[in-house]
Amino acid sequence: MTLDLMLQKYPASSEYLIEALRDYQTAKIDHCVTEMEIVKIAKYFNVTESKVCSVVSFYSFLSEKPKGKYVIRICRDVPCFVNKSESILKTLETRLGIKPGETTTDGLFSLEFTGCLGQCDHAPAIRINEKTYVDLTPDKVKAILSEYREEKS
């Protein structure tokens, strides 16, 4: 969906800014809003570009930098930690060959930390794009990654 089409779904009022940013970014394969897009969005909602940048940089789920097709967010909070989220992180790092904050060279995966995903009773948890995975073990993570890789091919 083009940005212009997406914007038309919202009244041109700044209270819809976050919602529009989120929807647009979710629909984009690289999960980011670029400078040119921010200029357009600011104009549409009649706010300054500084304001949009401020919002985008404030929320972890919004980004000005391109990300992989699948953004893997791993919970860094205590209940996941005591349920061995470190081993999950290690598996992800080894399998993907990247550290948190990085994207694989094929543009398929990004890895980042997140705060609590609300799955403490099923820790450790990760989220890949809009889908949450719980009760994880290193083997489960390997299987999940394979699924995503197959989906691509």
Add this chain to the structure above:
Amino acid sequence: MMVNLKINNIDVTVPENTTILDAAKANNIAIPTLCYYPDLRINSDCRICSVEIVGKKGLSTSCSTLVTEGMQVKTHTPRVINARKTITELLLANHDADCTACAKNMNCELQKLANVLGIDENRFARVLEVRPIDDHNPSLIRNSNRCIKCGRCIDVCRNIQGVNVLEAMNRGHDILISPPFGKYLSDEFCTFCGQCSSVCPVGAIIEKDETATVWNALHDPQKHVIVQVAPAIRVSLGEELGQKPGTIVTGKLVAALKLLGFTKVFDTDFTADLTIIEEGSELIKRITTGGVLPMTTSCCPGWINFAETYYPEILDHISSCKSPQQMFGALAKTYYAQKENIDPASIFVVSIMPCTAKKYEAKRSEMGSTENNLDVDVVLTTREAGKMLRQMGVEFENLSEMEFDKPFGTTTGAAAIFGTTGGVMEAALRTVYEIVNKKPLAVLDFVEVRGMKGIKEASVDLGGKTVKVAVAHTLANAKIIAEQIKNHESPYAFIEVMCCPGGCIGGGGQPYGTISKTRTDRLASLYAVDVAMPLRKSHENPDINKLYSDFLGSPLAKLSHELLHTKYQPKRRH
């Protein structure tokens, strides 16, 4: 209604809706503050002004908490003092606290605070992540390593000026105050009004210091160094040097600049009078020949930058007159050079301005005979001029008064009030009225255009026609005016726009700590200067008339056009 409370066990009575901070101040206790600034929005971000309220669990910020009946406030308990110290130590741990190598040394609110709190060591290790400095423009330097994220610059840029170049980016520990996309101020967003530098409590936003260039020029035997002084400086330089706000120091200022070594000390008021003749003639021409109306003034470089960046469609509405600073520069390197038989290339023109945008204006490539020979060589702010006088050890208060030099020394009261909002309008009306109606004004004072109201309106009778005029100050108000013009809804024929609150008396280069009260004091003094002048109308300035008969010819004629008028360019955005 009055409210009774106890502050540190002492009975205090203050009007309702008073903050604890103000109530304490009225009773001679200064609670320390940091992010708080009298004219700006109260954010209570920094928590330095925290106090204890008996019966309340946590600490409360006194800047944002209103007094209530029977309230018991403790402003300096060990718990409060410890909190203030901890906050300050944390700020210092994340601050480039190389104080002796900072322009704000001895003028820094964080430094003062650390001193008041008695911080002699920091429990926390330095965690500063060094970021690049933005000095890619002629006016301002932004050093994020000194920023304490108080938010004052954001408030002034967003709410007073309505420009919103500066905004808080990121979150928590990573917060960075910056233009969008991590760009430089010079990337076609900023108007360089410098209001941010005026309210910054630390050295994070300062003007680009050019005092060294001036010292070098003053001691270069090849250079003929002259200086011009803007209208607003005579009521603010004294303040910069420790006198009361609004002190009129015209004569001492001339003497002080002579002591620094300037060959001639001239008055920008002279070219302010000239501006009135040119701009007044332009207005009359536009009105009588069906030209583009409304016409706005063009003296304020912040307004020009704002219009070029944000309202390129209204540039035809701006008077083509250069600002008084640039008219002076152009005449200094032509008329004055010829008159005194000096090679224009050896003339070095320094301006003392209340403004940071004037630095940008002077560097515009069209403001000179060639790009390498600009009409104004260096612009110093009021603060920089004060700095040079301190460096020289000038005992300002003891100086005997001196007069400005000729041929740019005879001026009028109309020119003096250029330094305040409404002044250019009033000066223009005094002249245009008398020229068009061919009769003297009964009363010279146009009180409707005076004062601190954001947008002021007046009507004048010009040749049997009632003409509406308006005066706007701050860019937020300028935006309202610009929108009206853009939408062809402007009811006015002539509009004065000044970008800073109060006009140049509240300019971004004026002494630190400028608040409403200091602006009002400076404003009152400029009107006092006006009343005390033997001449109060620009068209009665004999030296202006001589300038036309000896050199320029007539207003708007070929030479005037060449030297005193300019063009505006839309600034490309993205």
